[in-house]
Amino acid sequence: MVTALDINTSRERARAWAAASVVPDPEVPCVNVEELGILRSVDVVDGVAIAKVTPTYSGCPAVLAIELAIEAALLDAGFEARIERVFSPAWTTDWITPRGREKLKAYGIAPPVDGTSSRMELFGETRVSCPRCDSQQTEKLSEFGSTACKAQFRCLDCGEPFDYFKCL
Amino acid sequence: MASNSELIDVLVTLGDDHLILGHRLSQWCGHAPMLEEDLSMPNMALDLIGQARNLYSYAADLEGRGRTEDDFAYLRSDREYRNCLMVERPNGDFAHTMLRQLYFAAFMKPFWERVAAGSDDRLASYAAKAVKEVSYHVRHAGEWVVRLGDGTEHSAARMREAVDALHPYTDELFTVTQPMRKAIEKGIIPDPKDIKDDWMVTINLVFNQAFLAVPEVAFPQQGGREGLHTESLGHLLSELQYMQRAYPGLSW
Numbered sequence: 318m319v320t321a322l323d324i325n326t327s328r329e330r331a332r333a334w335a336a337a338s339v340v341p342d343p344e345v346p347c348v349n350v351e352e353l354g355i356l357r358s359v360d361v362v363d364g365v366a367i368a369k370v371t372p373t374y375s376g377c378p379a380v381l382a383i384e385l386a387i388e389a390a391l392l393d394a395g396f397e398a399r400i401e402r403v404f405s406p407a408w409t410t411d412w413i414t415p416r417g418r419e420k421l422k423a424y425g426i427a428p429p430v431d432g433t434s435s436r437m438e439l440f441g442e443t444r445v446s447c448p449r450c451d452s453q454q455t456e457k458l459s460e461f462g463s464t465a466c467k468a469q470f471r472c473l474d475c476g477e478p479f480d481y482f483k484c485l
Numbered sequence: 486m487a488s489n490s491e492l493i494d495v496l497v498t499l500g501d502d503h504l505i506l507g508h509r510l511s512q513w514c515g516h517a518p519m520l521e522e523d524l525s526m527p528n529m530a531l532d533l534i535g536q537a538r539n540l541y542s543y544a545a546d547l548e549g550r551g552r553t554e555d556d557f558a559y560l561r562s563d564r565e566y567r568n569c570l571m572v573e574r575p576n577g578d579f580a581h582t583m584l585r586q587l588y589f590a591a592f593m594k595p596f597w598e599r600v601a602a603g604s605d606d607r608l609a610s611y612a613a614k615a616v617k618e619v620s621y622h623v624r625h626a627g628e629w630v631v632r633l634g635d636g637t638e639h640s641a642a643r644m645r646e647a648v649d650a651l652h653p654y655t656d657e658l659f660t661v662t663q664p665m666r667k668a669i670e671k672g673i674i675p676d677p678k679d680i681k682d683d684w685m686v687t688i689n690l691v692f693n694q695a696f697l698a699v700p701e702v703a704f705p706q707q708g709g710r711e712g713l714h715t716e717s718l719g720h721l722l723s724e725l726q727y728m729q730r731a732y733p734g735l736s737w
Contacts, residue, residue, distance in 0.1 A: 460628075465532065
């Protein structure tokens with residue numbers, strides 16, 4: 318049976334989610350925390366919004382900034398806020414939403430290639446498309462890029478160097 | 486909290502390995518042979534220091550005496566550090582640094598994989614994250630060892646020197662302390678001897694492609710797990726801990 322209280326709670330939860338989910342990633346501001354898949358859930362218990370956030374990498378220096386931004390967004394929406402950092406299950410690039418992938422590509426960052434997370438073994442190769450011209454003729458410049466979550470590639474057709482959002 | 490004392494010890498030991506190696510890698514920042522590596526080494530350092538923070542924070546919570554991750558990192562002397570000697574070795578040349586990274590990461594990958602399936606939920610959740618990160622380290626360091634070992638005569642000679650210098654330190658990765666023994670019995674961490682085969686497979690795979698031979702080691706180097714370190718650790722800590730030692734309690 319659905320009670321009035323349940324409806325009220327789910328409405329509040331939706332409102333809290335709407336407020337928290339639009340917080341942009343500070344290092345890749347074209348995507349927000351929902352699209353990146355790092356905002357895992359938002360619950361409202363006794364008027365307190367509890368947001369669960371998971372880091373992309375253990376040492377991601379943006380984690381605290383992201384948590385504070387989500388807290389501020391929830392406070393702005395009139396909630397008391399609590400942020401919980403969760404590690405399990407571990408974040409995977411599979412959680413980046415289709416919309417998030419489109420935005421990354423439009424921003425010039427090649428989104429993670431589906432199903433490549435299993436190819437992290439030694440000497441594994443990943444075929445990455447150029448976010449500018451869609452060419453498959455690309456080469457890896459460096460396993461590590463401007464942030465922990467990215468690698469550097471170069472397009473052999475249009476010559477553009479670009480970031481690739483690594484599969485994890 | 487007597488029942489937790491072994492786990493605290495294991496967490497701090499692991500944390501020390503990661504913090505010290507992370508700090509060593511960070512020392513390359515601005516000095517790497519090429520820009521891409523100038524990015525890669527601080528990136529790996531960030532992974533390791535992030536993992537150390539998780540481990541120290543967990544230890545601090547279990548201890549319940551109000552200490553934080555910072556107390557473990559900044560306010561212990563060299564004799565209180567339990568890291569293996571290999572991670573404190575000076576960076577040497579790029580060949581030394583990449584080989585050390587391969588040795589360590591090739592050990593930690595199967596280690597974390599088993600911890601992730603182990604009996605302690607909180608440590609398992611950190612391990613699941615670390616597995617993904619350390620996989621990249623194995624691959625990156627492994628590729629460099631091949632590139633240098635199978636490179637020019639000069640690069641191959643430098644790589645062989647690195648193997649001779651560092652291989653004697655690899656044994657210590659597999660030593661088991663008393664607290665580790667307890668954690669192994671509780672199913673929290675694997676017995677290192679059970680991951681030796683995995684480690685050897687990775688090392689052999691890379692060495693074969695790099696035309697390197699695994700040397701016979703007459704005198705394995707150890708002592709770090711008992712707090713007996715080389716002089717290098719003291720120098721490293723004097724840099725790492727400078728701010729908290731000069732201005733106790735400083736925060737920003």
